[in-house]
Amino acid sequence: MALINCEAYVTLVTSDSFVVGAGVLARSLQATGTKRKIWCLASSKNLSANSLEILRSVFDGVTEVECIDSGDKANLALLGRPELGPTFTKLHVWRLSQFQKVVFLDADTLVLKNIDDLFERDEFSACADIGWPDCFNSGVFVACPNDKTFEALLKLAEKEGSFDGGDQGLLNTYFSDWSVGPSSRRIPFTYNLTINASYSYAPAYARFKNEVKVVHFIGAQK
Ligand code: GLC
Ligand code: MN
Numbered sequence: 001m002a003l004i005n006c007e008a009y010v011t012l013v014t015s016d017s018f019v020v021g022a023g024v025l026a027r028s029l030q031a032t033g034t035k036r037k038i039w040c041l042a043s044s045k046n047l048s049a050n051s052l053e054i055l056r057s058v059f060d061g062v063t064e065v066e067c068i069d070s071g072d073k074a075n076l077a078l079l080g081r082p083e084l085g086p087t088f089t090k091l092h093v094w095r096l097s098q099f100q101k102v103v104f105l106d107a108d109t110l111v112l113k114n115i116d117d118l119f120e121r122d123e124f125s126a127c128a129d130i131g132w133p134d135c136f137n138s139g140v141f142v143a144c145p146n147d148k149t150f151e152a153l154l155k156l157a158e159k160e161g162s163f164d165g166g167d168q169g170l171l172n173t174y175f176s177d178w179s180v181g182p183s184s185r186r187i188p189f190t191y192n193l194t195i196n197a198s199y200s201y202a203p204a205y206a207r208f209k210n211e212v213k214v215v216h217f218i219g220a221q222k
Contacts, residue, residue: 006100007119008037008060010093011107014067014086019051021222022107026058029105032114039102041092043067065092070157075165081220087166088157093143094150105214106139108222113213115191118142124175125185127192129168134179138168139216140192194218 009029013022026038037060044052044064055062068088076082093104103118105111118125123144126136143149153174162169172178178185190208194216 003100004035005037006098008039008096008099008102009034010039010041010096010099010102010104011109012041012087012090012092012104013047013051013055013107014043014089015046016048016051018107019047019054021217023054023058025105025107025109025111028111032111032116034114034116036103036116036119037061037099039063039096039099041065041089041096043086043089046086063092063096065089065095068092070162070165070170072161072165075161075163075169077165079164079166081166083220084164084166087168088162088170090138090167091150091153091157091170094145094153095147096145097147099145101142101144104141104143106216108217109139109192110215110217111213112215115213118187118191121184121187122182124171124178125187126175126178127187127189130194135168135172136175136178136186137192137194137216137218138166138171139194139218140187140214141171142187190214192216 011022011025029038040055040059040062042062042064067086069085070088071085121142126141129135129137156174157170190211191214193212
């Protein structure tokens, strides 16, 4: 029980348009019966007072943070998502030192089944990205907050930047042994079913759809 108090689900809201998604995510987590705290990082300067009030009413806690923007126009253009610079704000996860371990979920994810077993995994655990499966998708991951890691990530961002202009490229560079390290760091795809209009493996979806635990609505159109 004591450990449970040191563990939390965390999401990120960097604009008013993410508030509804984050609220739905929080409610979907609550519906799984989890006892872990459900927390929100919010870059409050970009949010209306009303948005902050909604987030405070839905989440167990809201931590207001400064927005970190990669400002990397070239790589974001390559990704085709010029609006994703502020996803660097996700790095604040590592500063939530009141928690020993967190399961981070993007605000565009929806939890369908209890996923508390993810807390048995170590930093850094994540699912493969469908675009390049030797990389992980940074919409769902297990991490252990630590100021040193936060500083190291910022340093890496300054030195090398991010190859996709967002948090995912930077995190894949930092946790670069994810695809070859211990297999427990590779979470099954059913914990981060990235779904978009061009999803191409319909037979696998038909076979495994009842096992899906988290759906992730990636892409500009949600
Ligand atoms: C992908 C990930 C998302 C991340 C973005 C930018 O879209 O799903 O979590 O923020 O890349 O790196
Ligand atoms: Mn996402």
